[in-house]
Amino acid sequence: QMALFSFVGIEMIGVTAGETKDPEQTIPKAINSVPIRILIFYVGALAVIMSIIPWYKVDPDNSPFVKLFALIGVPFAAGIINFVVLTAAASSCNSGIFSNSRMLYGLSNQEQAPPAFSKTNKNGVP
Missing domain, CATH: 1.20.5 (Single alpha-helices involved in coiled-coils or other helix-helix interfaces)
Structure with a gap:
């Protein structure tokens, strides 16, 4: 479910093409930036969490982000x-x-x- 949710909305790039000033340049840039954003926001976030909190201590009932912030004193x-x-x-x-x-x-x-x-x-x- 999480993997599917990550890709929902990618069609918005095409919907906005009609109102873009330079769609031949802008749309390919937007499409090509999607994998980079996925790497940063999903894989990067997981890498940070897993480098600080061991995988076997991550509680599926609680947010690992909350635990991470609590560990650093927030x-x-x-x-x-x-x-x-x-x-x-x-x-x-x-x-x-x-x-x-x-x-x-x-x-x-x-x-x-x-x-x-x-x-x-x-x-x-x-």
Whole structure:
């Protein structure tokens, strides 16, 4: 499940192509940066945790990030982690709203959705 979640949203790169200034240059850069980001945020985080906390001491019922922060003396670690998780969830919701409105707009322009979805405001936002 975690591996699948890591790749959800990669299609957002294509959805934003219509509003990109230089899509021939920008889109390949965005696509090629995905594996680097996965290495940094997933593999890198695991490497840091596993280099400090032995794998057999990682409790699957508790966050290893909270334990890591507690080991280095941050007493409010759970609050920090909860803030990061809530911020990530809000960002994910924002991305969903962005992509869904753009997809409905595109479908409406191709007459595959009701014409009401092809309207934009003065800033060009569907």
